[in-house]
Each structure stands twice: as structure tokens, then as C-alpha cells.
Amino acid sequence: MVESSQGLRSQYDDEISLVDLATTFLKRRRVFYAVFLLVTLAGVAYALLTPAKYEYVTLVKLAEKSGGKYIEEPATVIAELDSLWVPDLQATYRAQHDRNLPFRITASNPENTGLVRIVSEANPAGEELIEKTHRQLIERLITDQEQALTRLRKSLERQIESLDTTIDMLEGGQETGDAIASAVEKQLSLETDLESLAPAEALVVSRSNGENTGPSRSLIVVLAAMLGLMGGVFLAFFAEFIGLVREKASEQ
Structure with a gap:
């Protein structure tokens, strides 16, 4: 019974909870903000500078x-x-x-x-x-x-x-x-x-x-914002992953 409880606890320890994900995201939120703003501003600049067709x-x-x-x-x-x-x-x-x-x-x-x-x-x-x-x-x-x-x-x-x-x-x-x-x-x-x-x-x-007849400027901005959102989330977690790898490497 004790062994079963320990195995179950070990299984839960290996899982990533939503709380962990939220904590990681908040920890790396600056990466998210930077990527989101950079990509969105790039989309806005492209929409404004691209001549109409x-x-x-x-x-x-x-x-x-x-x-x-x-x-x-x-x-x-x-x-x-x-x-x-x-x-x-x-x-x-x-x-x-x-x-x-x-x-x-x-x-x-x-x-x-x-x-x-x-x-x-x-x-x-x-x-x-x-x-x-x-x-x-x-x-x-x-x-x-x-x-x-x-x-x-x-x-x-x-x-x-x-x-x-x-x-x-x-x-x-x-x-x-x-x-x-x-x-x-x-x-x-x-x-x-x-x-x-x-x-x-x-x-x-x-x-x-x-x-x-060219792409709509508003559509370009919306797509850039969506791309910035997805890219920001991905790079926030990727930055956390890199940080953990560096910590493990320094411990060894």
C-alpha cells in the first residue's frame, strides 16, 4: 500500500500542472511582452509602409x-x-x-x-x-x-x-x-x-x-498580433527551459 502511494506520488511529481505553467509564464513574462510588442510593431510598420495595390x-x-x-x-x-x-x-x-x-x-x-x-x-x-x-x-x-x-x-x-x-x-x-x-x-x-x-x-x-486589391492593413496587423502572441508564449517557455538547462549544467 505504501509502495503504491509512493509510486502514485512520483507519477504526479513528473506531471506539469497548470499552476506550474502559469508560474513559469509569469516568471518569463518580460520575454513574452518583448516578443509580442516587437512582432506586432513590425506588422504595423509593414502595413503602413507597404503601398496599396x-x-x-x-x-x-x-x-x-x-x-x-x-x-x-x-x-x-x-x-x-x-x-x-x-x-x-x-x-x-x-x-x-x-x-x-x-x-x-x-x-x-x-x-x-x-x-x-x-x-x-x-x-x-x-x-x-x-x-x-x-x-x-x-x-x-x-x-x-x-x-x-x-x-x-x-x-x-x-x-x-x-x-x-x-x-x-x-x-x-x-x-x-x-x-x-x-x-x-x-x-x-x-x-x-x-x-x-x-x-x-x-x-x-x-x-x-x-x-x-492587396492584403488589408487591418488583417496584416491582426495576423502580426496573433503571430506575436504565439511566438511570445513559445519563447517564454523556451527561455525557462534554457534557464533550467543552465542551472543543471552549473550544478554538475
Whole structure:
């Protein structure tokens, strides 16, 4: 019975009670305060010194043809932007400045529209460079669209001229009324298609919505405080552990 009581007491002696933990924490509270304040102040300084980031958006409406269709599909234009035009701009900037563009350029197509949406994120200091870069992309995109539009316009004009010749030839023949009517109908359809052609245009160029897209400053401060709290508690107990090890080492 005595041996059992001694073994139980030995077991309890090896355990760490909440009172021991609280005593250790109070003993090393200065370590906790120092770490907590240092990390929190570092978070506040980072939140205040980090410049805000804004999203800059450019919208380009693609060239249209009849029936609400587009000269080139938006997906095709975006593929050219991503795989050809943007890499060319990045390579040119790298060659001129010996560094990469300080922001990314992404392109997308809002659903069920003929718009190409070009987006970049940067702090206000990069606004001028973003506008310049977006304008270069707009110029290239609109030039490409104008070339495609010119090709289609010439094709339609040739078809209309051909039908004019065909109608003139049919008018001199007999029993050609149905053929003439069909040719005139086709010619009118082509003329409608020609008149419905609309060029590409830039609707918005590098416009900021005014909302900070970077991490919230209040969130940074809260996370820094939480990190300081956890780090302070850990280092307080770690300091006590180091102190105990030194005491044991000095006793030996």
C-alpha cells in the first residue's frame, strides 16, 4: 500500500500542472511582452509602409460583322495576347531595362460578349507604365483587327462586283428572271453584311476601380498580433527551459 502511494506520488511529481505553467509564464513574462510588442510593431510598420495595390483594367471591343458575330473569336485573340504579344512586350522591356516587367498582364473574355479584358495589378507608382503597356497591346490588337476587317471587306466587295457582272449578263438572256432575282437577293445580303462591319475600339484604357486589391492593413496587423502572441508564449517557455538547462549544467 505504501509502495503504491509512493509510486502514485512520483507519477504526479513528473506531471506539469497548470499552476506550474502559469508560474513559469509569469516568471518569463518580460520575454513574452518583448516578443509580442516587437512582432506586432513590425506588422504595423509593414502595413503602413507597404503601398496599396490597385487593379487597372482595359476593355477592347472586337471588330464585328453581321449577325452579331466577330471577325475573330475572342478566345483566339486572347490566345494571341497570352502566347505572342505579351511575351514580346516582356522581352522588349527586359532588353531595355535588364529586368522583368514589375506586374503581370492577364486577358479574359467576359461571358457572352465580344470584349477583351486586359488586367494588371500594381501600386500607384506603376500606373504610368501599366497605361503605356496596355496602350501598346491595344494598338497591336486593333491593327490586327483592322487587317482582318480589311480582308473581309475586300472579299465582300469582290463578291458584290462579281454578282453585278453576273446580273448584267443575265439581263440580256431569256427566262433568266429567277436567276436574276436570286443574284440580286444575294447581292443585297452581301451589301448588308458589308454595311454591318464595325471596327474594333478601345472602350476603357488602364482604368483603376480605386479599391486596394492587396492584403488589408487591418488583417496584416491582426495576423502580426496573433503571430506575436504565439511566438511570445513559445519563447517564454523556451527561455525557462534554457534557464533550467543552465542551472543543471552549473550544478554538475
